[in-house]
Amino acid sequence: MLEVAGLSHRYAGRESQLAVTDLSFSVDAGRLVCIVGPSGCGKSTLLRCIAGLIRATEGTVRLHGDEVTGVPADLAVVFQDYSRSLFPWLSVAGNVEFPLKSTRMSRAERRSRTDEALEWVGLSGARRKYPWQLSGGMQQRVSIARALASRPALLLMDEPFASVDAQTRFELEDLLRRVQREHGSTVLLVTHDIDESVYLGDRVLVLSKSPASIVADLTVDLPSERDQITTRESGEFVKLRGEVARLLQNRELAHSPERNA
Numbered sequence: 075m076l077e078v079a080g081l082s083h084r085y086a087g088r089e090s091q092l093a094v095t096d097l098s099f100s101v102d103a104g105r106l107v108c109i110v111g112p113s114g115c116g117k118s119t120l121l122r123c124i125a126g127l128i129r130a131t132e133g134t135v136r137l138h139g140d141e142v143t144g145v146p147a148d149l150a151v152v153f154q155d156y157s158r159s160l161f162p163w164l165s166v167a168g169n170v171e172f173p174l175k176s177t178r179m180s181r182a183e184r185r186s187r188t189d190e191a192l193e194w195v196g197l198s199g200a201r202r203k204y205p206w207q208l209s210g211g212m213q214q215r216v217s218i219a220r221a222l223a224s225r226p227a228l229l230l231m232d233e234p235f236a237s238v239d240a241q242t243r244f245e246l247e248d249l250l251r252r253v254q255r256e257h258g259s260t261v262l263l264v265t266h267d268i269d270e271s272v273y274l275g276d277r278v279l280v281l282s283k284s285p286a287s288i289v290a291d292l293t294v295d296l297p298s299e300r301d302q303i304t305t306r307e308s309g310e311f312v313k314l315r316g317e318v319a320r321l322l323q324n325r326e327l328a329h330s331p332e333r334n335a
């Protein structure tokens with residue numbers, strides 16, 4: 075579904091900054107792949123290149139074989155800051171339906187897609203409410219519904235649960251896993267939370283410090299049915315989170331400042 079080959083990006087300007095360097099990986103359809111890396115390593119830059127929001131300085135991104143040169147129509151993004159990504163003057167249903175209005179879909183189909191996506195995230199009863207009448211977790215569920223309503227080939231998520239409390243985070247993680255499995259969505263999710271990357275992912279890509287490069291591509295050998303308590307207590311989970319933590323802490327991964335010059 076997604077193929078990233080030799081991707082590098084350097085921000086231009088007086089203090090030009092190499093943000094990602096020589097990244098190559100692919101994601102199969104129907105998989106949930108997590109990217110974990112230290113703060114400021116270049117995770118958002120990588121997602122922006124994949125989303126076609128910025129043009130990589132080197133390398134290519136292909137979505138089902140086609141090179142990404144602008145924002146692909148069948149791609150959706152969920153950001154961390156739900157409060158800035160939802161329109162406060164539109165109802166929950168209005169927010170979910172909004173991107174569908176730029177397609178050729180009939181009104182009836184838009185309505186049915188909206189209802190379906192709201193059902194997936196358990197918000198059918200809140201369709202007439204406004205974002206400011208909802209909790210943070212519910213607002214992020216609206217963002218997820220909006221992304222899923224267009225049935226994207228690829229869903230990109232940039233720290234989607236970083237702004238909610240721990241309990242809500244667990245609920246949203248379980249919701250994402252359920253929806254992703256039930257609908258076979260392909261998801262690439264960026265997080266700085268090691269436990270979250272292992273709990274959610276079929277695979278975890280571990281990035282180095284800035285400029286980001288891939289230091290490990292780990293298969294998460296956990297059952298597809300996961301549970302916030304028993305899975306996190308399991309030997310495989312504990313082993314993997316330790317492995318990711320060690321990779322992230324390894325001082326040898328720290329790039330020397332000259333590499334940013």
Ligand SMILES: Nc1ncnc2c1ncn2[C@@H]1O[C@H](COP(=O)(O)OP(=O)(O)OP(=O)(O)O)[C@@H](O)[C@H]1O
Nearest residue numbers: 085091093112113114115116117118119120266284
């Ligand atoms: N528009 C920009 N212009 C110049 N440099 C930038 C720009 N955006 C990001 N950078 C730099 O590129 C590097 C990677 O930033 P990026 O936001 O991709 O990292 P990140 O891993 O997503 O960070 P965080 O963990 O804080 O979300 C940083 O050094 C940052 O200062």
